[in-house]
Amino acid sequence: MTVLRSEWLKIHSVRSYRLAIAVAFGGILLGLGLAQMAAEMYESASPAQQARASLAxxxxxxxxxxxxxxxxxxxxxxxxxxxxxLIRTSLTVVPRRWPMLAGKAAVVGVIGLVTGPAVVFGTHVTCRWVIGDRFSGLYQTAFADKLPLLVALSLTVPAFALLGLGMGAILRSAAGAIALLVGLLYVIPMIVDKFPSPWSEWLGSVMFGALPRQISGDLTTPGVYGTSLPPPVAAGLLACYAVLPVLAGAWLLRRRDA
Incomplete structure (x- = not known):
C-alpha cells in the first residue's frame, strides 16, 4: 500500500496528469460537436438524401x-x-524493482478504468440525445444491446494506458514510445489494410482498434480492420496488449541499470 500511495502522489502531482485527463474528457465535447454537426447536416438534406444518410x-x-x-x-x-x-531515488526507496512498476501499473490502470467508461458512456448518452431518431435510428438501438460494445470500447482505454507504461519502461524514451503508440493507432492499420487478402484480414483482426467489436460480437460496421477473431481470443489479445509490455518492462528494469 505504501508503494501504491507513493506512486499515486507522484502521478497526481505532475501537470501532465491533469492535462491528460482534461484532454481525455474533451472527447465528450468532441463527440457533442460532431453529433450537432451531423444533426444539422441531416436536417438540411433532402428526404432522399436523409434516407441514404449514414453515420459512424x-x-x-x-x-x-x-x-x-x-x-x-x-x-x-x-x-x-x-x-x-528520480528513478534512482525510487529504486533506492523500493530496491525490488518490480513492485515499483506494479504500483505504477495499478495506478495507471485504475485511472484508465475510471476515465474510459466515463468518456465512452458520456459520449454515447450525449449522442443519443443530440442525434435522436436521425440516420435510420442509429442511436435508437436499445441501450442493453449496445452495452457489450460500450464496455469493450471502455476497456481499451486502461489497456492502452498500460501499453504506454510498458513501452515507456522498455524504451525509456518518451518520444520513441509515443511515436510507437501513434503508429499503432493510426499508421499501422492503414498499412495493413493495403495488404493482399487474406493477410489484410488476419493482420487487421489483431490490430488494437479491431478488438472491441470482435470482443462484443458487434461486427456490423465496416472499416479497415479485420473481424476473424472469436470474442474470447480478442479479449485475450487485448489483455496481452496491456500486460505483456509491462512484464517486458519489468524484466528489463531488473536486468539493466537505472
Missing part, C-alpha cells in the same frame, strides 16, 4: 482521444523518472 458511431470515433491521452500519460509516468533522475 461517434463514441468509437472519439475513442482515440482518451486512448492516446492515457497512453501518453502511461509513457510519461515511466520516462519522466528517467528524464529527471
Amino acid at each position: 458511431e461517434l463514441e468509437e470515433v472519439v475513442l482515440m482521444v482518451p486512448q492516446l491521452s492515457l497512453g501518453i500519460l502511461g509513457v510519461l509516468v515511466m520516462t519522466s523518472e528517467y528524464t529527471t533522475g
Whole structure:
C-alpha cells in the first residue's frame, strides 16, 4: 500500500496528469460537436438524401482521444523518472524493482478504468440525445444491446494506458514510445489494410482498434480492420496488449541499470 500511495502522489502531482485527463474528457465535447454537426447536416438534406444518410458511431470515433491521452500519460509516468533522475531515488526507496512498476501499473490502470467508461458512456448518452431518431435510428438501438460494445470500447482505454507504461519502461524514451503508440493507432492499420487478402484480414483482426467489436460480437460496421477473431481470443489479445509490455518492462528494469 505504501508503494501504491507513493506512486499515486507522484502521478497526481505532475501537470501532465491533469492535462491528460482534461484532454481525455474533451472527447465528450468532441463527440457533442460532431453529433450537432451531423444533426444539422441531416436536417438540411433532402428526404432522399436523409434516407441514404449514414453515420459512424461517434463514441468509437472519439475513442482515440482518451486512448492516446492515457497512453501518453502511461509513457510519461515511466520516462519522466528517467528524464529527471528520480528513478534512482525510487529504486533506492523500493530496491525490488518490480513492485515499483506494479504500483505504477495499478495506478495507471485504475485511472484508465475510471476515465474510459466515463468518456465512452458520456459520449454515447450525449449522442443519443443530440442525434435522436436521425440516420435510420442509429442511436435508437436499445441501450442493453449496445452495452457489450460500450464496455469493450471502455476497456481499451486502461489497456492502452498500460501499453504506454510498458513501452515507456522498455524504451525509456518518451518520444520513441509515443511515436510507437501513434503508429499503432493510426499508421499501422492503414498499412495493413493495403495488404493482399487474406493477410489484410488476419493482420487487421489483431490490430488494437479491431478488438472491441470482435470482443462484443458487434461486427456490423465496416472499416479497415479485420473481424476473424472469436470474442474470447480478442479479449485475450487485448489483455496481452496491456500486460505483456509491462512484464517486458519489468524484466528489463531488473536486468539493466537505472
